[in-house]
Amino acid sequence: xxKLKSLRPAAGCLLLFAGYAGAEAxxxxxxxxxxxxxxxxxxxxxxxAARALAQRQNSVNATVVIGxxxxxxxxxxxxxxxxxxxxxxxxxxxxxxxxxxxxxxxREYTQTLVDGRRLLDGSSDRSTxxxxxxxxxxxxxxxxxxxTAGMDGQGAAGTINVVLRxxxxxxxxxVQFSLxxxxxxxxxxxxxxxxxGQVDRLSYALAVNLQRNRRGEGSDSYDYRPNGDPKSASLxxxxxxxxxxxxxxxxxxxxxxxxxxxxxxxxxxxxxxxSVGDKVAADLVTVNERSVEDRERIREFWGSHVQWQQPLxxxxxxxxxxxxxxxxxxxxxxxVRYNASGAIDQRDRRDARIDLARxxxxxxxxxxxxxxxxxxxxxxxQERREEDNxxxxxxxxxxxxxxxxxxxxxxxxAAWAESxxxxxxxxxxxxxxxxxxxxxxxxxxxxRTSKQDATELLPSASVAYRFHPQWEARAGVARTLxxxxxxxxxxxxxxxSGTIAKPDKSGNPDVKPExxxxxxxxxxxxxxxxxxxxxxxxxxxxxxxxxxxxxxxTNGRWVSKPVNASEGYFxxxxxxxxxxxxxxxxxxxGNATFxxxxxxxxxxxxxxRFSDQPDAxxxxxxxxxxxxxxxxxxxxxHYIPSYNTKVMLxxxxxxxxxxxxxxxxxxxxxxxxxxxxxxxxxxxxxxRRAGRSHSTVFKPDMSLDSSNxxxxxxxxxxxxxxxxxx
Numbered sequence: 191x192x193k194l195k196s197l198r199p200a201a202g203c204l205l206l207f208a209g210y211a212g213a214e215a216x217x218x219x220x221x222x223x224x225x226x227x228x229x230x231x232x233x234x235x236x237x238x239a240a241r242a243l244a245q246r247q248n249s250v251n252a253t254v255v256i257g258x259x260x261x262x263x264x265x266x267x268x269x270x271x272x273x274x275x276x277x278x279x280x281x282x283x284x285x286x287x288x289x290x291x292x293x294x295x296x297r298e299y300t301q302t303l304v305d306g307r308r309l310l311d312g313s314s315d316r317s318t319x320x321x322x323x324x325x326x327x328x329x330x331x332x333x334x335x336x337x338t339a340g341m342d343g344q345g346a347a348g349t350i351n352v353v354l355r356x357x358x359x360x361x362x363x364x365v366q367f368s369l370x371x372x373x374x375x376x377x378x379x380x381x382x383x384x385x386x387g388q389v390d391r392l393s394y395a396l397a398v399n400l401q402r403n404r405r406g407e408g409s410d411s412y413d414y415r416p417n418g419d420p421k422s423a424s425l426x427x428x429x430x431x432x433x434x435x436x437x438x439x440x441x442x443x444x445x446x447x448x449x450x451x452x453x454x455x456x457x458x459x460x461x462x463x464x465s466v467g468d469k470v471a472a473d474l475v476t477v478n479e480r481s482v483e484d485r486e487r488i489r490e491f492w493g494s495h496v497q498w499q500q501p502l503x504x505x506x507x508x509x510x511x512x513x514x515x516x517x518x519x520x521x522x523x524x525x526v527r528y529n530a531s532g533a534i535d536q537r538d539r540r541d542a543r544i545d546l547a548r549x550x551x552x553x554x555x556x557x558x559x560x561x562x563x564x565x566x567x568x569x570x571x572q573e574r575r576e577e578d579n580x581x582x583x584x585x586x587x588x589x590x591x592x593x594x595x596x597x598x599x600x601x602x603x604a605a606w607a608e609s610x611x612x613x614x615x616x617x618x619x620x621x622x623x624x625x626x627x628x629x630x631x632x633x634x635x636x637x638r639t640s641k642q643d644a645t646e647l648l649p650s651a652s653v654a655y656r657f658h659p660q661w662e663a664r665a666g667v668a669r670t671l672x673x674x675x676x677x678x679x680x681x682x683x684x685x686x687s688g689t690i691a692k693p694d695k696s697g698n699p700d701v702k703p704e705x706x707x708x709x710x711x712x713x714x715x716x717x718x719x720x721x722x723x724x725x726x727x728x729x730x731x732x733x734x735x736x737x738x739x740x741x742x743x744t745n746g747r748w749v750s751k752p753v754n755a756s757e758g759y760f761x762x763x764x765x766x767x768x769x770x771x772x773x774x775x776x777x778x779x780g781n782a783t784f785x786x787x788x789x790x791x792x793x794x795x796x797x798x799r800f801s802d803q804p805d806a807x808x809x810x811x812x813x814x815x816x817x818x819x820x821x822x823x824x825x826x827x828h829y830i831p832s833y834n835t836k837v838m839l840x841x842x843x844x845x846x847x848x849x850x851x852x853x854x855x856x857x858x859x860x861x862x863x864x865x866x867x868x869x870x871x872x873x874x875x876x877x878r879r880a881g882r883s884h885s886t887v888f889k890p891d892m893s894l895d896s897s898n899x900x901x902x903x904x905x906x907x908x909x910x911x912x913x914x915x916x
Contacts (some may be wrong), residue, residue, distance in 0.1 A: 233815040234259050234862070235822055236777060239768060240720040242330065247720075250610055250620040251652040252335035252664050252710050252727065254766075258355065261325050263813075263824055264858045265368060265872035265909045267380050267403045269328060269352065270320035274828050274854065275809050276333060277764050277781035278348070282802055284852055284881045284904040285407045288319040292333070292347040293729065294785040294803040295760055298672055299706075301345030304352045305453070308342065310491050310546045312519035314575070314676040316344070320352075322459045322489065324399045326366055326382035327438055329355040335710045335727065336652050336666030339608040339622025340554070340567060343648045346670045346706040346731055347760075356395040356440040356453070361387040363916050370872075370909030375404035375429045378909070391444045399436040404429065408465075409881075409902035412474070416894040420472050428465035434458065448500040454493070461487040476530070483525040491517035493548075506555045513550040513571075518543065542579040542594060548572070563610040565622075571602045575676060593684045593695070595635035598676045603627045621651040626671070632679040632699065640681050640699030646671060664712040664727075672704035674737055678752045688747030690840065696751045704754075705734045722769045722777070730761040738792045741840060755792030760800055762786060775817060780810040794838040804849070805833045820862040828854040842890035850882040866915045874907040 238259035245255045256276055266272040270287030273279045278293045289297040302318035303309070311318045334341070334349040341349065363385040370378045380401040387394055408427040415421050435458045443450040462485070469479040493515035502508040520543050527536040554567030575598040581588040608622030629643040650668035657663060680697035688694050712727040735754040742749050762785035770777045785807075787800040811826040830852040837845045855877045860870040881902035887895040 232817060232820065232862075233775070233813075233822065234860075235263060235813055235824070236721065236770070236815065243716060243720040243723050245330070246714075246723075247662065247716065250618045250654050251338055251650075252666050252712055254333040254335070256331045256333075258325075258329050261328055261331065263860070264826060264856045264874060265370070265870060265911055266325050266874070267368070267378060267401055268321040269323040269325050269331075271874075272325050273320065273331065273350070275811065275826055276331070277766050277809070278333070278783045278807065279350075280804065280807055280830065283407070283902060284854065284875070284879060285405055285902060288321045289313070289317040290320060290350060292350070293760065293762060293764075293783065294787075294807070295347040295731075295800060296802060298675075299345075299347035299731075301342065301349040302352070303342070303349060305354055305495070306341075306351060307495065307513055307550070308548070310493075310515045310517040310548050310573075312489060312517075312544050312546070316673065316676070321403070321405075321432065322434065322457060323352060324380065324382065324401055324434065324436060326380065327354055327397050327399050327436060329353045335712075335729065336708070337650055337668050337670065338620055338652070339606040339624040339648070339650050340565060341624075343604070343624060343626045343646065343671045344673065346672055346704070346708060346733070354438050355384060355397050356438070363387075364913055366911060366913045368909055368911035370907055372404040372406075372907045373905040375406050375905065376431070378403050378907070393442040393444065395440040397436075397438045399434065401432075401434040401436070403432045403434070405432070406430070406905055407902070409900055411898060411900045414897045414899070416896065420474050421896075422472060423468075423470040423474055425468040425470060426465065427467075428463055430461055430463045433460045433462075448498070451495075451497040451499075453495040453497075456492045457490070459489045461485075461489070463487070478530050480528040480532075481525060482528075483523055485521065485523045487519065487521045489517070489519045491515065491546075493517075502555060505559075506557045509552075509554045509556070509567075511550075511552045513548070515546075515548040517546040519546075536584060538581070538583050540579065540581045542577070545574075545576045547574040561612040561614075565606075565608045567606050567608075569602070569604040573600045574598070592635060592637075592682055593677070593680065596677070596680060596682075597633045598630065598679070600628065600630045600676070616656040618654045619652070622649070624648040624650070628673065628703070630673075630676070630679055632676070632681075632697075634680045634682040637680065637682040640679055640697075642679060642699050642701075644703055646703070646705070660716050660718070662714045662716070664710070664714070666708075666710040668708050670706045670708060672706065672737070674698075674701050674703065674752060678737075683749065688749075690741060690748050693741055693748040693750040694744075696749050698751045698753060701737055701752050702735050702754050704736055707732045707734075717769070723766065724769065725764075725766045727764040727766075728762075729764070731759060733758045733760075733789075736789060738789075740792050753792065756790040758787065758789030758800065760785060760787035760803065775815040777813040777815075778811070779813070780808070782809075783807040791838060793840045796838040798837060799835055801835065801837075802849075803833075804830050806831055822858075822860040824858040824860075826854075826856045828852075828856075839887075843895065844888045844892070846886045846888070848884045850884075851879075852881060853877055853879045867913070869912045870910070872907075872909045872911075874909070875904055876906055878904050878906055880904055 238257035242255040242257040261272045273290055280291050281287050291297050292300045297317050298315055309318050330353045332351040366382045368380045372378055382399045385396045406429050411424045413421040437456045441452040465483045467481045468477045471478050496512045498510040500508050523540040525538040529535045550571035552569040554565055556565040577594050577596050579590045579594050604626045606624040611619045625647055627645040631641050633639040648669045652666040655663045678697045679699050684695040686692045686694050708731045710729050714725040716723050734757055736756045736758050737752050738755045740753050740755055764783045766781045768779040787803050788797050789800055790797055808829040814823045832851045833849055835847045854875050857873045862868040883900050885898040889895045
């Protein structure tokens with residue numbers, strides 16, 4: 191397989207091709223770009239897919255769009271569950287749908303935005319937990335494969351942009367009720383109200399959601415001796431209940447040629463988790479120790495986005511934006527430990543609080559002349575993160591976890607220039623340059639303040655060429671970043687044993703952001719009236735200064751710390767299709783992603799795959815619209831094949847990890863009784879496939895040292911829903 195050691199030549203070639211194609215290859219015409227008419231049908235799923243394909247066509251940079259009807263088809267309450275059906279999206283566990291992974295890369299390479307902006311989250315690795323965003327509040331999801339200069343510089347594997355429902359085109363409203371049951375966990379429910387309207391020069395949209403969701407994330411782990419006899423086991427059973435309140439209004443004031451938009455929001459999630467963990471003896475029956483813990487976590491976020499738009503000096507358009515966000519995450523844990531005889535021998539209480547704030551201001555000007563669009567912009571943002579915690583054991587105070595006591599501030603200053611050029615109706619070119627300067631300051635309790643700053647230049651270019659009314663080729667190249675985890679910037683050393691087996695832990699304020707060059711090449715075929723689509727996309731990401739956790743000998747003690755220690759790449763192929771079967775009402779759809787990666791291990795110099803990256807992802811679905819009955823039946827099958835990862839250890843041994851295959855089967859039925867009223871029913875995760883893995887450790891002489899088997903069972907869920915429109 192072709193290996194690209196550096197993508198700088200490819201970047202230069204693409205930029206040259208963009209200029210040459212526009213200047214020489216095709217004549218400039220005055221005819222506007224011809225857009226395919228969107229299919230009109232009573233099949234709301236097909237109609238929604240056609241609108242999404244139209245938005246995909248109109249995007250210069252490579253973007254996949256999924257509309258709200260497709261997202262809501264299988265009744266998922268949390269957005270993460272709905273994203274499993276999209277090409278290249280995966281989660282590491284059948285029960286988790288929080289932090290998505292694009293193209294199999296770890297979650298740090300995926301950027302998640304809401305309405306084009308980063309949403310505050312308690313996670314320190316800059317990811318956004320999608321289990322707190324209800325599907326019913328989402329208008330569409332955009333998977334942006336190649337970024338533009340006007341976008342945040344992160345998202346090496348891609349960017350997920352969640353666009354909330356704030357459509358104000360015409361007065362309308364709806365109310366949706368859903369009830370369901372999650373096996374082994376309990377009942378689930380959701381209510382969503384949407385209302386849009388207009389009063390004089392004020393247009394408004396209001397969306398309110400109340401929701402109760404449930405999840406089980408238990409897993410069992412079994413350790414075995416070299417001769418195959420059981421050594422011990424850890425059995426963990428837990429259930430999470432999530433109660434949510436979400437309010438996302440929008441107000442637009444039309445003041446002649448000027449427009450003021452206010453978009454406040456309030457998101458609150460209370461998560462109650464009950465866990466029971468058993469440490470079992472070698473006979474796999476005797477319980478030596480049992481731990482019971484109840485955790486209450488409240489995540490509360492609020493803020494507002496303000497946008498002002500107006501003409502400037504007759505030929506320019508001015509866009510000013512201000513984004514203010516605040517939030518907090520409070521966690522209380524109460525645990526009880528029982529000994530082998532069933533008597534209580536320990537009581538623990540742990541409290542943790544994270545306070546968050548984000549302020550962002552941006553200004554941009556744009557103008558259009560002939561077939562050119564130019565945008566110049568600048569942005570400043572500041573994000574604050576304060577962590578603290580306290581702990582008691584058997585009623586007596588204990589030292590807090592010092593690694594979770596810190597004050598972090600990150601300032602980003604960016605400026606960009608971006609141009610979109612359409613030399614003729616079939617060809618569009620977007621190119622630009624973004625400068626980002628990041629400065630991060632971390633102050634742990636009891637340790638010195640550390641500072642990190644870096645300035646990066648991030649070029650990007652995209653070309654879309656419609657060489658046939660139903661065929662379009664795309665190419666894109668961009669440079670992106672991956673900044674380190676905010677907790678990894680601390681200078682504090684957490685004392686352990688200081689050995690290879692149990693090293694001390696430390697951050698590293700000197701770690702640099704990863705720098706990633708990426709290329710995407712795609713070919714799309716659109717069926718008549720956008721009634722379907724077939725596409726292929728090739729991608730390659732070249733990673734420099736990859737951040738790896740290494741063991742470092744410091745004054746005779748082993749310390750585990752993040753360092754810039756290696757380079758690597760990941761690449762693959764994405765296939766997508768949505769094809770109707772004649773006029774039968776049956777539509778087949780699906781996608782497949784094939785991935786390959788290599789990274790040089792910083793400790794052993796071994797070249798291996800990225801951790802936790804599967805070889806392939808598959809989704810297959812069928813929709814059947816029975817027109818006389820206004821009934822839509824749907825099914826979806828999700829499959830991740832088994833894969834193996836072999837890692838050489840620092841002592842010369844080896845660890846082999848096998849992740850067993852995952853699959854998920856969903857069914858849905860939707861009946862439109864009238865234009866105003868519809869009902870639906872869903873059965874999710876019918877196959878109940880558990881997440882299983884097998885880890886084997888070999889000594890330096892390749893004799894067996896130990897092995898472990900883990901099992902994370904999953905459960906079915908059933909649901910019915912009703913929607914009334916007015």
